[in-house]
Amino acid sequence: xxxxxxxxxxxxxxxxxxxxxxxxxxxxxxxxxxxxxxxxxxxxxxxxxxxxxxxxxxxxxxxxxxxxxxxxxxxxxxxxxxxxxxxxxxxxxxxxxxxxxxxxxxxxxxxxxxxxxxxxxxxxxxxxxxxxxxxxxxxxxxxxxxxxxxxxxxxxxxxxxxxxxxxxxxxxxxxxxxxxxxxxxxxxxxxxxxxxxxxxxxxxxxxxxxxxxxxxxxxxxxxxxxxxxxxxxxxxxxxxxxxxxxxxxxxxxxxxxxxxxxxxxxxxxxxxxxxxxxxxxxxxxxxxxx
Amino acid sequence: xxxxxxxxxxxxxxxxxxxxxxxxxxxxxxxxxxxxxxxxxxxxxxxxxxxxxxxxxxxxxxxxxxxxxxxxxxxxxxxxxxxxxxxxxxxxxxxxxxxxxxxxxxxxxxxxxxxxxxxxxxxxxxxxxxxxxxxxxxxxxxxxxxxxxxx
Numbered sequence: 001x002x003x004x005x006x007x008x009x010x011x012x013x014x015x016x017x018x019x020x021x022x023x024x025x026x027x028x029x030x031x032x033x034x035x036x037x038x039x040x041x042x043x044x045x046x047x048x049x050x051x052x053x054x055x056x057x058x059x060x061x062x063x064x065x066x067x068x069x070x071x072x073x074x075x076x077x078x079x080x081x082x083x084x085x086x087x088x089x090x091x092x093x094x095x096x097x098x099x100x101x102x103x104x105x106x107x108x109x110x111x112x113x114x115x116x117x118x119x120x121x122x123x124x125x126x127x128x129x130x131x132x133x134x135x136x137x138x139x140x141x142x143x144x145x146x147x148x149x150x151x152x153x154x155x156x157x158x159x160x161x162x163x164x165x166x167x168x169x170x171x172x173x174x175x176x177x178x179x180x181x182x183x184x185x186x187x188x189x190x191x192x193x194x195x196x197x198x199x200x201x202x203x204x205x206x207x208x209x210x211x212x213x214x215x216x217x218x219x220x221x222x223x224x225x226x227x228x229x230x231x232x233x234x235x236x237x238x239x240x241x242x243x244x245x246x247x248x249x250x251x252x253x254x255x256x257x258x259x260x261x262x263x264x265x266x267x268x269x270x271x272x273x274x275x276x277x278x279x280x281x282x283x284x285x286x287x288x289x290x
Numbered sequence: 291x292x293x294x295x296x297x298x299x300x301x302x303x304x305x306x307x308x309x310x311x312x313x314x315x316x317x318x319x320x321x322x323x324x325x326x327x328x329x330x331x332x333x334x335x336x337x338x339x340x341x342x343x344x345x346x347x348x349x350x351x352x353x354x355x356x357x358x359x360x361x362x363x364x365x366x367x368x369x370x371x372x373x374x375x376x377x378x379x380x381x382x383x384x385x386x387x388x389x390x391x392x393x394x395x396x397x398x399x400x401x402x403x404x405x406x407x408x409x410x411x412x413x414x415x416x417x418x419x420x421x422x423x424x425x426x427x428x429x430x431x432x433x434x435x436x437x438x439x440x441x
Contacts, residue, residue, distance in 0.1 A: 012378070018299045020381040030374075030385055041392055045399045052403035055411070055421040061336040077332050084325055092318050095371050099310055161424060274372045278364055285360040289332045290353040 029268045033275045036237075040279050043233065044286050047226045058159035058219045060288050063152070066133050080288045083126045084280065090119025091277040094245075098270040101263025106252060109266060113249045116273065120242040127235050131228070140183060140215045142167070146174040147215065149182055154225040160217030168215045172205050180204040187212070227287060234283050237276045244269050317370045324363050331356050 012019045020027055051057050061076035068079070093115040100108030138149035139158035147168075150158050163171070172180070181196035184207050196204065248269045257263045305313075331352050338344050338352075369375035374382055411418045 012380070020384075021299060021378055022381060023299050027381075030381075034385055034388060037389065038391075041395065045396055048396070049399045049403035052400050053406040053410075055407065055418070056423050059336075059339060061332070061339070076336050077329055081325070081329050085322070088318070088321050088325065091367065091371055092314065095314055099314075103307075164424075271372055274367055277371075278367050281360055281363050281367070285328075285356060289328060289335075289356050289360075 023264060025268055026264065026271070029271050033271060036275065037279075040230075040233070040282070043226075043230050044282060047222075047230065047286060050220075050222045050226070054220050056161055056220065058157070058223055060290075063134075063159050064130075064288055066137070068129055077288065079126070079130065080284065083123055083130075084284055086119055086123045086126065087277050087280050090116050090123070091274055093119060094270045094273045098263075098267050101257070101266040104258070104263070106255070106258055109252050109257075109263060110249060113245055113252065113266070117242055117245050117249065120238055120245065120273075123238055124235060124242070127231065127238075131231075134227075140213060142171050142215050142217050145171060146176070147171050147179055147183070148175075149179060150218075152224050152227070154228055156221065157219040157224045158216055159219035159223060163215040163217060165210070168213065169210065171215070172208065172210070177201040177204055180208065183213075184208060230283060231287070234276070234279055237279065241269075241273050241276050244272060313370065317366055320366060321363055324359050328356050328359055331359075 012021070064080055065074050065076040066079065067073070067075045093112045097109050097112035097116060100112060134152040136151055138151050141148050141150050141158040141160070142163045143150075150156055152158065177200065178197060180201060181193065181199065181204055184196055184204055185191050185193045187209050188207075248266055251257060251265070252263075257265060335349055335352050338349055374385065411422075
């Protein structure tokens with residue numbers, strides 16, 4: 001053991017050899033990824049600091065419970081698990097692309113790179129839907145003693161504590177008629193919003209199904225900014241990864257790597273892509289699981 | 291077949307096709323299973339929260355378990371998919387040793403946030419009364435001890 005270690009050391013550091021036995025570009029990619037890990041780490045740790053400084057923080061199962069095409073059905077964690085699996089699978093196809101590159105198999109590289117790009121685009125599509133749903137999906141929120149319908153933005157979000165029943169009944173009295181009309185419309189989908197808006201406030205208040213209304217206070221202001229900031233920064237990484245993979249695909253098709261005699265560039269793109277998957281594992285943990 | 295990007299690099303990552311396939315399949319299944327377990331724990335936490343008297347200690351334990359599983363996932367992605375486990379030791383160390391900074395980074399900042407919360411709860415009555423989680427139901431339950439950072 002000691003003998004092989006000494007033999008290796010004289011072998012690697014006596015000159016004429018790369019001490020890490022790696023080409024320059026790959027070493028630099030690793031160091032870039034390390035610095036990027038600290039960037040993401042700093043964001044997530046700052047989120048953790050703010051979260052630990054609050055008495056109340058929104059429950060992820062309340063925030064992320066929607067699935068495309070299922071309306072208001074309560075499906076906590078379902079959509080984000082689809083997104084996670086998409087990213088894991090696209091990471092696997094990238095491994096296969098890199099392996100095909102080792103074998104000098106041009107068609108294999110192109111096939112698996114194309115699937116990786118598809119996976120990346122699917123993930124971005126999911127994220128676009130999720131953001132759109134969070135921003136435009138309005139929830140009944142108690143603000144300054146009256147009810148309002150708000151979505152999640154970086155300024156406010158409807159994920160505060162549940163308001164108790166009597167407090168809600170008081171708030172209904174202070175709520176303007178147009179907001180009540182919208183809430184009634186949300187509860188009875190066959191009703192006509194234009195006609196509801198003409199009704200007087202007292203009549204609208206009587207039409208409300210207060211037994212099934214869940215009203216929350218405004219949530220911690222920082223929640224929206226951290227969510228959109230960090231998932232947005234990750235989404236930007238996915239986007240740039242897709243662009244890099246498309247460039248790799250075109251270069252492979254144009255025989256750039258075949259003429260060079262090696263596909264090491266695919267490995268560097270692969271490292272970046274796996275890193276994007278790695279970061280998602282932690283974003284998934286911090287925002288959706290705990 | 292041996293590729294030489296540069297004469298100083300005796301590049302040697304190639305492994306047999308059969309062994310490679312086995313390794314990738316094993317890692318994929320492992321990552322999927324860990325993710326499925328994490329989702330199961332997430333839903334368990336959800337049902338605990340919905341229950342009458344959510345046990346904060348149990349929730350905290352499940353959250354800790356998810357953190358450990360996530361680190362396991364990260365290890366497999368970096369070691370197998372990114373091939374860091376196949377590099378020579380010196381290279382691994384130049385990546386892993388700087389990442390140790392995270393141990394201090396996480397601990398210091400989380401403790402700082404927690405201390406800020408405790409100070410505000412002691413000296414800022416409005417903050418405490420307006421943000422402290424209320425019990426789920428109308429009857430005041432046994433006084434709960436607020437858990438740092440978790441709702």
